[in-house]
Every structure is written in structure tokens, then in C-alpha cells.
Amino acid sequence: MYLLSVSGRRSGRTYTTPVILVENGERFLVAPYGEVGWVRNARAAGRVTLSRGRHRETVGIRQVAPEESAPVLRTYLRRVSVVRPFFDVSPDSPLEAFAAEAAQHPVFLIQPV
Numbered sequence: 001m002y003l004l005s006v007s008g009r010r011s012g013r014t015y016t017t018p019v020i021l022v023e024n025g026e027r028f029l030v031a032p033y034g035e036v037g038w039v040r041n042a043r044a045a046g047r048v049t050l051s052r053g054r055h056r057e058t059v060g061i062r063q064v065a066p067e068e069s070a071p072v073l074r075t076y077l078r079r080v081s082v083v084r085p086f087f088d089v090s091p092d093s094p095l096e097a098f099a100a101e102a103a104q105h106p107v108f109l110i111q112p113v
Contacts, residue, residue, distance in 0.1 A: 003051040004029070008037075009044035020080055021050075022072050027110040029061060030076045032083035034104050043106075047113060061108040069107035070098035 005016045017038050022028040029048075031039045042048050042061055049058045064072075077084060077098075078091045087105070089097045 005049040029108040060111040066099040066102035069102040
């Protein structure tokens with residue numbers, strides 16, 4: 001688990017929320033609850049700060065297409081069972097179902113700044 005910090009797109013205040021990353025050679029940030037405040041702020045800023053313990057890093061983010069996000073969403077749903085009620089698919093659903101679900105659950109590729 002990480003703490004994600006991002007500046008508000010209107011207020012400029014820093015907002016922090018806990019997140020779980022999907023790491024499989026690349027790192028992805030998943031929005032399991034949909035188009036919430038941190039998603040809109042991160043999309044506008046193009047970068048976020050991730051903190052874990054004393055380690056802190058500022059990273060760039062890029063939203064990925066539904067086809068690229070489908071396997072990430074499936075992995076996320078298999079690992080983080082508490083968010084399953086917010087998805088209209090099950091962990092064993094085909095990738096096509098996850099691609100359709102991507103519109104409700106944005107996925108961001110984490111990139112170095």
C-alpha cells in the first residue's frame with residue numbers, strides 16, 4: 001500500500017489517499033472507485049507523489065487504453081478482494097469484460113519524471 005498525494009486542480013491544496021499498485025514489470029495505478037477526486041486531480045496534474053514508509057517519489061502518470069488496462073484490472077481484482085462489489089465483473093471474467101469495465105475504473109501507467 002502507498003499514499004498518493006496530488007495537488008487539487010482548482011484549490012492547489014495537497015490531497016492524500018491510500019492506493020494499491022499493480023506491479024508486474026511496470027507499475028500501474030488503478031482507480032477502483034471510479035472517477036473520484038484524486039483521479040481528476042492526478043489526470044490534470046500529470047504527476048503524483050507516492051509515499052511508502054520514509055520513501056517518497058514523484059512520478060508521472062498516463063492513462064492507458066481499455067485494451068491495455070484489462071489485464072491490469074483483472075490482476076487488481078484478483079489481489080484486492082475488498083473492491084469486488086464496485087466492479088460488474090468477477091476475477092474469472094474474460095479480458096473483453098474487463099476492457100468494457102475500464103471506462104468506469106481508470107488505469108494509469110506510472111512513469112519516471
